Amino acid sequence: MEFYIVSNNKTEKRLRDGLNDTEKSYKFCSLENLPNYIKHDMYYIRKVTLPDSVEVTEADDLYRSKSIILDKKVSVEKFDKWADEEFCKNAVKKNCMLLEYIQNQTDELCKLALDQNTDTLSLIRDQTPELCEYAIKKNPLAINNVKHQTYELCKLAVESDIEALALIDEQPYELCEDAVKRDPSAIYYLKKPDENLYWVALKSDIDSITLIKKPTNEMYIYVLERDGEYLQYIDNQTEELCRIAIKNNPRCLQFVKEQTKSLCELALELDPMVMNYVRIPLD
Structure with missing residues (x-):
């Protein structure tokens, strides 16, 4: 021994x-x-x-x-044993991070390490497409450790876990658009979002308005026409936006920060029961 x-x-x-x-x-x-x-x-x-x-x-x-x-x-x-296949296999079984020292990183040893921890992908010197795919299928977030992030590997990762989108260095527009269509919350992970992608998200799920950094007035109108309660999330509540929200749902009067007589009268005309939400004198 x-x-x-x-x-x-x-x-x-x-x-x-x-x-x-x-x-x-x-x-x-x-x-x-x-x-x-x-x-x-x-x-x-x-x-x-x-x-x-x-x-x-x-x-x-x-x-x-x-x-x-x-x-x-x-x-x-x-250490000379890093050239010994039997020792290396035993080493990786006991501590997958030791893959770093192994001279001949065979597919078998690499997969053995990846089975334990996909972070070991970063230790693989020759990241073949097969090994990268193997790691991503086990953990989509392993795309973060892929040296050459091909479109195919990125797509595989994002389709399995939308959060993987945030780990892609260069986010192809087509990939981003597909991701947003499948899951509107993907806009949260976009590095360079544009108005078109925001609209793709909104038309799929108006709740994504809460993830848009600087929504346009048109976006607010689109959302409020469908659900007036989103008025509560708008800081700059213009008269126009408040009227749209109230027309959609008179109870949205409660979310109006600066109530005016005309807004209150509009809400009461549509639903007299919203009197409890009136905070200003109407006489």
């Missing part, structure tokens, strides 16, 4: 090449369990040899001994 110790700049201070002998035990692990201890704050790996007749204790997947012989340290990325 091969043994190894993982270290950083701090722990290296008590380690040296060759025999290390102290009253305080050294902790090390087998090659099989080594991937469990290669963390982001560990920079070096040393092979461990045990002196003859040394006492070794074992707890969980760690070994302890007061006397060990250490090979020269090597940086994690230069």
Whole structure:
């Protein structure tokens, strides 16, 4: 069985090449369990040899001994086992983020990593369309880690999760239009929305008016003619907009910020029951 110790700049201070002998035990692990201890704050790996007749204790997947012989340290990325297929497969199973160090990133190893965490797509050096599609089908938001965002991959991501639209670097207009047609809330994720796309959203769902940054007066009219209650979301309530809302629903008088006599009379003419919403004297 091969043994190894993982270290950083701090722990290296008590380690040296060759025999290390102290009253305080050294902790090390087998090659099989080594991937469990290669963390982001560990920079070096040393092979461990045990002196003859040394006492070794074992707890969980760690070994302890007061006397060990250490090979020269090597940086994690230069560890020779990254060229060993069996070790790499075991490493990815235990810690998918170790894919970064593997020299030969086969499709099998890449998919094994992606099965655990699609963020590992960012660690794949050769992002084939197949691997990107594999990742996106598992998690549409993986489009964020695709180096070459083709139209086909972007479409696949957005059709599965509309939020993926926000992660696309260059949002093709056709893709945006299709997304808004399917889900009007997609306008929230547009980087460069235009009036045409806003209208596409509104005609599909007037509720999308709440997602439009600067609606035009025509947009407000379109919405209020269909549901006057949207008046409550309008800051600049012109007389024209208030009248349109009240004609659609007299109860919208309650949402008028600055009531006028003519607006109140219009509402009462359409529905006398809205008297409770009148806040100004009419005499």
